Structures are given as structure tokens and as C-alpha cells.
Amino acid sequence: MSRVYNFSAGPAVLPEEVLREAAEEMLDYNGTGMSVMEMSHRSKAFQEIIDTAEADLRDLMGIPEDYAVLFLQGGASQQFAMIPMNLMKNKSADYIVTGQWAKKASEEAKKYGKVNIVASSADKTFSYIPDVSDLPISEDADYVYICENNTIYGTKYQELPNTKGKLLVADVSSCFLSEPVDVTKYGVIYGGVQKNIGPAGTVIVIIRKDLITDDVLPLTPTMLKYKTHADAGSLYNTPPAYGIYICGKVFRWLKKQGGLEAMKAHNEKKAKLLYDYLDESKMFRGTVEPKDRSLMNVPFVTGDDELDAKFVKEAKAAGFENLKGHRSVGGMRASIYNAMPIQGVEALVAFMKKFEEENL
């Protein structure tokens, strides 16, 4: 058994301790005589798993009682439809487009109502976050939508937009639990868990309870109504039970690390190591406006496609996996989520320095 440093943007590295526990419990979870994969979702043992997961997540994020926590399926992409189907009472919403995922979300929403793009950073290949302090928010907007951390381009909102009283809806797929968050500033916070939390197949939706109603767009499938799942404690139908179980373990691991304040410090330290080197390197440079840099996804280039390819290849041979940039932008990207140990980033920077010396 030998582990690589896995810089994948998602699905992504998980805490080794969590994987070890899961392996140990695979045939017999906690004396039940069965795997969590084999467990009825109506059983007491599973109810405890999902209740504990929710309680720990509430604790970590400080989620107030007037917000529901839902464990759903379909990935973040399914939320692109669920959000307008559930929230577009006036059939109007404002979207800020800071990358492909926000763009995709806005395009899906167009099926269901009027979509106003109130800001965009498309003019500079999404390498920055626009000024969102005073946007032309629409009078009739049901919500303002953002993708808070842009996985592909490596940008992150440092300040939330001024929504002028409108509801804020945020896709946090790639920054979930990476730092403390003030939940009360949002109407909906959601994300696929497969980057910072668990295995693909679970999406977590944190939604203010007054937004959960039967007043959804006509033809909304039962499974795409938040109320269906909220009323049933995420057990309307068979949930992605094993995924929820792993998420629960990661929540406990995060609490053991000291919670989100500690994760933030840890993530800042890791990111600083890499960004500082990118800034001092004569070969490599980051592609993002420094003020908008993500703590999670760090894209960089040499400026020479062939050299980029050589770097990715040699890095892979040295045990640094998934450093190739997203197919739509090229170059490199190091995703350094919560579970990436600082040793991984130190080793990567050392490898980059050596590569630079050898190839400059």
C-alpha cells in the first residue's frame, strides 16, 4: 500500500484516518454485523448515523435552527434546476457569472424564468471576482446566485455580494467547510460533497426553512422539491447512505482538527506556501488576480504548453497526481482541499523548485 499526493479537483483526497476506519468497519459496523452499505435506511443504526452527521455539521458551521440540512442526490448539477424550480416565485433571478459552473447554473435557470446576469468576469477568462458591492440587483429577483469558489479558475469571493435585501444562493461545492461561514447571510448554501467532504453522490443543501414550501413551479418532480426531503428528514426515499456515513466521519475528523477556524488557518498556510513560490518563481506563475485567489484550487502555468505537459508528466511519475489543469483552460491546477496534508504541498513546492532549476 502506497499513497500518492492527490491534487484532484474532485472527487478528491479524503483523510486517511477516515478511510482506515471505513475499511475496518466494512463488514461489521459498530457491532451490527453488517456493512453500512447493507443497512436498511429505516434502521436505528442508520438513523443514528444521519442524525449525528447532521448534528456535527450544524455544530461545525453554526447552522441555526431555522435552517434545514438536506442530504440529497444528483450532484450540484441537479441543484441548478432545483433552485429555480423551488425558489422562482416571480420567475426572475440574478446570477453573477464567475466561471463555468455559475454559467451552467444560469443557463439551466433560463428554462424556468428570467435570468439577469448582473456581473461577470468572462472578459478576462474568469481570472477575477467582479466588484459586487453595488450591483444592479433586479427589483423582482427571487434570489441572487453565486458560485462562491470557482473550482476551474481558482477564484473565491472574499466578500459576499451586496444583494440589496434579496436572498443569496451559493454553490460552495469546492470550498465547503474550508473556513468558518456566517450561514445567516444566505438563503441557500449547497454543494456536492466530493471535493472537501466525501464520496461523490451526495449533495448537501442548507436552506432557510421558510423557503421550503409547496409553492414550486408546476411540473416539478416530487424528488426535486425541497419540501419532499425536508418533511422526511432526507429519508423520503433511499438516501445515498454510505456517502452520508463517510461525510459524518469527515465531520468528526474536522471537529478533531479544531473545527473550521483551525481548518482555515491550516488551509491558509498551505495556500501561502504555494502562492509565495508561484510569485517568486521565474518559471511558474498563478493565473488569478491575487486578491481573489482561492485557498482550495490553485491554477498555474509556465506560459509554455510543452513545458506544462512535461511538468505534469514528471510530477505524476514522482507521485503527484492530477495536476493537469481543467480541459477547458489547460496549464496546471493543484487542488489542496482540507484533507491535503501540508506535507503534500511542501513536497509539491520542492518538486517544482527542482523542476525549475532543471528546466530554466
Add this chain to the structure above:
Amino acid sequence: MSRVYNFSAGPAVLPEEVLREAAEEMLDYNGTGMSVMEMSHRSKAFQEIIDTAEADLRDLMGIPEDYAVLFLQGGASQQFAMIPMNLMKNKSADYIVTGQWAKKASEEAKKYGKVNIVASSADKTFSYIPDVSDLPISEDADYVYICENNTIYGTKYQELPNTKGKLLVADVSSCFLSEPVDVTKYGVIYGGVQKNIGPAGTVIVIIRKDLITDDVLPLTPTMLKYKTHADAGSLYNTPPAYGIYICGKVFRWLKKQGGLEAMKAHNEKKAKLLYDYLDESKMFRGTVEPKDRSLMNVPFVTGDDELDAKFVKEAKAAGFENLKGHRSVGGMRASIYNAMPIQGVEALVAFMKKFEEENL
């Protein structure tokens, strides 16, 4: 580590061999240095996992080239909407109602078009399958829908309905891969994997390719269009990767057991043990019309609620889990899916005999 006999209706027992392999590979799958949970769905290693899973499933079921195999999310319940949204070109469909799941599917379909209930066994608490040899199939029906094995009531179609040329759509959640099947008789075969195949969170849809079109009902979410997933080889967005990996292991396990002919023989042998005892017992009896008995789900009662409860309690103490009947019908139910070893059924029958002697 001690394993129980788990008679859960789903999520349900999985082959021990598969769980052992998964545990061994948890930190390092096949020399990749990472868990399948941590693996990019765009990686070569994952592409091989999903390709092999599909190839093995095609092999097991004899799925012809003109059918697509899709690995999706949302459970069987999400298919209740996807089927009408994708197939109701005339906005009309015929449903045969043989239990709660067919009923739920028919109710969801009513949102999208005219639903004709062409047969039902509701008159006798769904304890039989109606005669389906000559039904009043609607002229304009886009399809005829069945739930082929009724998990809650323990009935199974022994013959498929005569659809008079209309497309047949079947929910096979609780009989998936339990015996050979002639795929060409169906337009769509689908099921959640969490009973006979793998962990909850993956649904498999086998669909004739000509039925996969852009001509879906207006407002159908991108994620609920079969074409979205068919065009992308089930990788339009992040799939439930770990679930697909476990399904793939179960497919290989099934091939090693001798394929679906062998599983059928194995399942018939197990079911016969239990049904024969129910027929001879003076205390216990099956609740289903003998001709329509399921090989997978075996409901039974003593006729006395208190005695039923005593049985379930003592069985649990003796290591027989999840024998309580579905909350909507009471009594007992033993689900004896592919992965339930014959020893489990033998032990259960022995336990029932002893209980009968002690309590009669």
C-alpha cells in the same frame, strides 16, 4: 467481527467477498495510491471501472447493442418522473398497479399526462398479479408500466403483460439480476441497485437507444433527460463513483457464480425451502397467491400480531435481522436476495420450526 443474517428489503445484504475486496482496496485501489472515493471521474482508472462494469452487466443480461446502459442518481423514485418526462410524447400511459411502488410511479406520472390504470390488484391488498394477457391497452399509450417484483407484497410477474405492441417499462429494483431476462421485450428496464447489486445511490437504466431523444416534456431539467447521460457515457457530471465500483464487483461476483441461470437456480432453491416450510407450518403462512410468489421477498404472518412481534424480537436476538414486515402491511418479510447464502435460509427455517414448536 461477526456477521448477522440480514433479511433487509433494501439496502440489503452484499456478497462478503465483495466487501472484503472493497475494504482491502480502500486506501489504494489497484496501485493507484488512492481510494476509488478519491478518484477523479475523468481519470483512466475510473473510466476502466465504469467501462468494465457496463461490459459485465451487458454480458450477464445479454443486453443488445441497441440498448444504452446508464448509471444515474436519484434512486428509483426519481425515475417515476424521468420516465414520463422522457417518454410521454402523446401524454398518455398505461400503468398496472400491483403495489405501492407502481402506485407511486403512476401518481407521479399524472403530473405529466393522462394515466390509465389498466389493471390493479388493490382489491386483495396486492397479494396477487392480475391477469395481464388481454388488457384494455390505450390506443395512444406511450408505454405500459409495471413494477415487476413487488418488494412490499412479495409478488412477481411470471409472464410479462401483453402490451399489444406498446413499449414496456419495468421497475426491477427488487429482482434485478435474480434470473435471466429477455431485454428485447422491454423499452426500459430500471432499478435502484440497493437491493440486489450495490450500495444505495445508484440507479441503473437500460433503455432502447431510439427512445433517447431531445423530444422531452418542456421544463425537463437537464439532469433528468436520458439523453444528457447517454451522450456522456453516464459522466455528464460527477457520477456516484464508489457505488458504480461496488456494482462492478458484484457483476464480477455474479459471473463467477455462473451468471443469471445459476442465480435463478440458487434463488429458486432458497425460496422453495422457505415456501415449502410456510405451506407445511401450522403457525406461519405466506400471504401471497402461490402462483405469483416472488423469489426475492417472502412475506408471512402467524395471524396474531403479538405472536408476530414476539417472533421478530426473538429472531433478532438470534442473529436474524430485519424480518419485520413493511410498516404498511405488518407481519414478517424475509428478503432473500442473490447475496443471501442458502445457509441463511436454512438457519431461518430451522429457527422458525423451533419457534413453532415452542409456541404452538
